Each structure stands twice: as C-alpha cells, then as structure tokens.
Amino acid sequence: MSEKSRPVLDIAVGILRCENEICLSLRQKHQSHADHWEFPGGKVEQGELIDTALKREFIEELGVQTDNWQPLITIPWEYEKVSVRLHVYQSYDFVGTPYGKEGQRVRWFDQSELQGITFPDANKGILTALELGDKYAISGKFANAEDFSAKLNNVLNDGVKLIQLRAKGLDVAEVRKLAQENIGAVHKAGAKLMLNGTPELLAQTQADGIQLASNQLFAYDTRPVAKDKLLGASTHNPEEIDQALKIGADFILLSPVLPTQTHPDMEALGLDAFRELVAEIPVPVFALGGMKTELLNEAKNHGAQGIAAISAFWR
Ligand SMILES: Nc1nc2c([nH]c(=O)n2[C@H]2C[C@H](O)[C@@H](COP(=O)(O)OP(=O)(O)OP(=O)(O)O)O2)c(=O)[nH]1
Numbered sequence: 001m002s003e004k005s006r007p008v009l010d011i012a013v014g015i016l017r018c019e020n021e022i023c024l025s026l027r028q029k030h031q032s033h034a035d036h037w038e039f040p041g042g043k044v045e046q047g048e049l050i051d052t053a054l055k056r057e058f059i060e061e062l063g064v065q066t067d068n069w070q071p072l073i074t075i076p077w078e079y080e081k082v083s084v085r086l087h088v089y090q091s092y093d094f095v096g097t098p099y100g101k102e103g104q105r106v107r108w109f110d111q112s113e114l115q116g117i118t119f120p121d122a123n124k125g126i127l128t129a130l131e132l133g134d135k136y137a138i139s140g141k142f143a144n145a146e147d148f149s150a151k152l153n154n155v156l157n158d159g160v161k162l163i164q165l166r167a168k169g170l171d172v173a174e175v176r177k178l179a180q181e182n183i184g185a186v187h188k189a190g191a192k193l194m195l196n197g198t199p200e201l202l203a204q205t206q207a208d209g210i211q212l213a214s215n216q217l218f219a220y221d222t223r224p225v226a227k228d229k230l231l232g233a234s235t236h237n238p239e240e241i242d243q244a245l246k247i248g249a250d251f252i253l254l255s256p257v258l259p260t261q262t263h264p265d266m267e268a269l270g271l272d273a274f275r276e277l278v279a280e281i282p283v284p285v286f287a288l289g290g291m292k293t294e295l296l297n298e299a300k301n302h303g304a305q306g307i308a309a310i311s312a313f314w315r
Helices: 050-062 111-116 121-131 145-157 172-188 199-203 214-219 238-246 271-278 293-301
Strands: 008-018 021-026 041-043 065-067 070-078 083-091 093-095 106-110 135-138 162-165 192-195 209-212 230-235 251-254 285-288 306-309
Touching: 008 050, 008 121, 021 050, 021 111, 041 050, 050 065, 050 083, 070 121, 083 121, 106 111, 111 121, 145 162, 145 172, 162 172, 172 192, 172 199, 192 230, 199 209, 209 214, 214 230, 214 238, 230 238, 238 251, 251 271, 271 285, 271 293, 293 306
Parallel strands: 008 083, 135 162, 135 306, 162 192, 192 209, 209 230, 230 251, 251 285, 285 306
Antiparallel strands: 008 021, 008 041, 021 106, 065 093, 070 083
16 A cells, blocks of 8 residues: 555554653564554544543553643654554653553653664654753844843743754854853753754854754755754745755744744744644644744644744843
C-alpha cells in the first residue's frame, strides 16, 4: 500500500513526570522498534479520547492511575510499515509506582539524560518540544549595547527561555559582539540564544543555534548546523515548511498567524489554517504574527508549541 493511502494509527503517548524525572519503558523483542525506549502509551481505540486512552494504557501496562493529561505536541510520522500520529501529552499526576506489568523494563530518567537515549525516530520532535519553552522572544529596537542587555534582562526576568538576537541594522561583527557579551546572562537564566544569521556566525559564538529566514532555507540541501545546535526555520507556506523539514529544522516559526504591523502587506493565515498546517509538521511550531501573551493558550489549543513575538516580550 502506498504511504499516502494506508490508514494512520492514532497513538496516545504519555510523558509521566515526577519533578525532573520522566518515566520510560523499553520496547520488547517482539515489538517494532525493539530495544528502543519509549514514552508509555499505545493505540487509541475507536471513539476513545486521548486522555482516556492514556489512563487505560498506564493502568494496563504500568499499574498506575494517572490524571490531568495536558497536550504537548502531535507528531505525524511515516515508518516503513506503518503511518502513525503520536498524540503526546504530559502529566505530573499519578497514584502508585509504575512497573512493567507486561514484563517490560520501566525506569525513571532525568530529563537531561533523554538526548542520549535511543528512541523511535518520530520522537525527535518530542524531545525538542520538552526542551523549548512556550515563549520565543525576538529582539526589537534598542539604542545601544547597554540598552540591548537591559531589554534582554527584562525578557529573561519574565521567564522566557528562548530568545532570538535579530538586529538587521548591525553588521556581522557587531552582532557577534552582542551575542558574546550577553550569552553568559542567557545561559545563567537557563535560556537559549538563537542568532538571526549564518552557520559561520554561529560557529564564532557560544550561541545555541540559528534562525534561518524563509528565503535562506533554499540555500541549503542538508542541515547547516551541528546536531547539538538548534536550527529554527521561519516559514509562511507549505513549500517553505517542506524545505525546512528537508534540511532538518528542529523547530519552525509559522507566520503571519494574525495581522501584524511588521508585515502589513501579508495576508494573515488565521488560527484555523495554522492548525491545519501544524497537524502535518513533526517538529514544534511557534505561532508568529500578532501574538500576545493573552493568546498563548489559544495558540497552544491550535497545536502551537507556543508564541513568538517582538513587541509582546521586548520592552
Ligand atoms: N507508546 C509509544 N509509541 C511510540 C513512541 N514513539 C513512536 O514512534 N511510537 C510508535 C511505535 C508504534 O508504531 C506505535 C505504538 O503502538 P503500540 O504501542 O500499540 O504498538 P505495539 O506495542 O503493538 O507494537 P507494534 O505493533 O508497533 O509492534 O507508536 C513512543 O514514545 N511511545
């Protein structure tokens, strides 16, 4: 059967958390992806809600009662033999001690250990979703280097964990200097700094990744940064989204979701069209364009990892 015509299996995937630890189980020899760790879960039965499926699977497979499952990300994925849609939820709420009721190994891992663990391929976007917060601040206007640091500090104090240094008026050397002067404060706050720039610039700094503008995406055939750096891609349509995924983007910005003063000439997608596009993207997607913190939950309810904005964060 061709990949397009075969049925898609809906899988409920549960990230059960206890402080910084996450419960994983090891897939068994008779299963696909044998000896890969997974977040527990399984197929959603006909007509079943995702959180009902998760409660059932955690009782059946791990002997724990769970509650308060919250959506994190949905991952569409084509394996060689099966098409799946992973509905990934997380919860801190459980009663009992998880154990392998079906003989599988079950273990708690610190979240910082997850990057070194072998998961099925579809899980890459889940790990990124766990790593990134739900607010992505993009730097706006600033008077000088001191003013940049002060504004950045406000963003960090607001608890934002992902920041893009975007300074179109500066030359590369000035951007590099700003990045190096501020990276310490960003990392001290447990946040990550993305550069609106090239892989070459990234290599000269301690920044965490680059954000490629939509017209830069087509300059590459393969991932232009190392695996341990973040690659963000700015997109507006399916063609740019496909190219972003082709070159291994870790996450995507999709815009303009709502009308925005920065691009008055572009027609806004609207949240419903945003949701439809996001449903086909196996990595986290931030909603950009007209976003304010009051819209965060609505954006998340439409499948977003969170919101990206200049004016909502940069003050
Ligand atoms: N539970 C879970 N499933 C995952 C994860 N990542 C991932 O790609 N999957 C895929 C593997 C399977 O194709 C499907 C899970 O279905 P399932 O759990 O009912 O499958 P199963 O044990 O019957 O094993 P099989 O039919 O795939 O051999 O979702 C994950 O983290 N947790």
